[in-house]
Amino acid sequence: MTREEAEQVLTEAGTAEDDAFPLLEAAIACAIHDYPHRETAPVRTLAANAAERLAERMARESHDDALVETMASDLRLNGDLLHYDDPANTDIIDVAERRRGLSAALAVFYIHAAAQAGLICRGVDFPGHFLLRVETPDGPVALDPFSQGRIVMPSELTRRALLAGLTPHVADRLDLLMAPVTDRQALIRLQNMLYVRALRRQDFEGAERSAVRRVLLDPEDHRPWLDVATAREKQGALAGALAALDRARGLDGHGQMHARSAHDRIRLRLN
Template sequence: MSDDLNRLGLLDDEDIELDEAALVLACLDHPEADPTGYWDELDAIEARLDAIGADAETAVERADALAEVLAGEYGFGGDAKTYDDPANADLIRVIDRRRGLPVSLSILWVALARRLGWSADILDVPGHVLVLIGREAAPVIVDPFAGGARVSAERLGALVEAAAANGPAVTHVAAMPNRAVLVRLLQNQASRAEAAGKGRRALDLYTRMTVVAPDYAHGWWERARLELVDGEVAAGRASLGAILEITRDTVLRQRVTQLLAALSSD
């Protein structure tokens, strides 16, 4: 595991720079790549955004500047044709292809807005990811996957209602902490890898998740599950033990304790 990844796991949430973190994760899969060119690309986009949005004061004006630069000039948009392509959650490949998933594109939008000191957050909307520009004074919600299209209150409500019809009721939509965004990015990669029959790849991604977000029990559970499938019993026990160290969820603790007892009796 790289030193950069380990350092990322030790940062306070507010100190995480989303573009830097996503690039660190991508570089793990491209050891031959020189990240300098990608930093230069992001710096160039920032400079162009600074020029276009120099006079942007309102959330609407800033959202328009982001759309003009990222979607209009640089061509970033959602990959609807090959949505499940792993490249869509890999920031290096997203920059190369100008295509990505909602979460990877939202990372770019939010990171570049924050570089200019603009308020921007990623919203965890059921079944989707959106970006909130501004906060108190007339904030704007946009969809980077759709080129920065404005999302009305009615459209947001429809997304929440649709999710409620197919699962637990959603009472509110909140901004995601930076670490949760990275977990979402890794989860996208891991679930697609496992669906493609690449268990070892999925295990690597869940291992990264436990380094980036060591207090996130789900990552440890999935890591333990795949370690046990792979016959790595000692590693699986250690991952299960980590869950007991970080969670107070009584149901989960009981589940982990029962599994550890079963492993001990084997």
């Protein structure tokens, strides 16, 4: 698959309804968009094996236990503690080959397998650490895919929330801490992470690519265009940055002030 073909997949995913969002295929396209012409069969093979094994386990185990045992024990998916900042940890193709990654990347396999097996599993955009919410007959439980899928108890959710800077009256609200996000938002979270990491490495082309993927995945959101503009400005592509800011201004009135300020600043650099 070429980068152009990956963009077409992401464009189609961006127009899909949330309940029909093709998470696995969109995640593969994101990886190819970053580094094209790679073999994607390992991702699909791992995803198919996960769905098959999960369905078998669900016939004899509780839903949350079946999901954890399938993903963490049978398929050995886990967080990469030793090389946390390795770019491979956010690339779905590399994660499939290494069986190591960050929570937001590992979550793609959890969510996809659960959907195929008829289990309700959604991402939780928890501060600083992506989690999963699994619906069980006894109520929802939070799982941490980075830590072998272990259950995160309510008291620990509150503790983590406080450490992340949330106020006590918010940190005690489990309904807020475990609020599920759509599959689209889960994948966008991963692209946000890639954007921040690319900026940190001063890989401004990579930062632009990750922001463009967010544009394609959620074409009605003005915010990715602001990040495209930032990445282009840092590359010295000022005309391209202005074009991105114009797109942001055209999408959302709430972004008008920010976009106009940045637009004027970049325009002065061109004069």
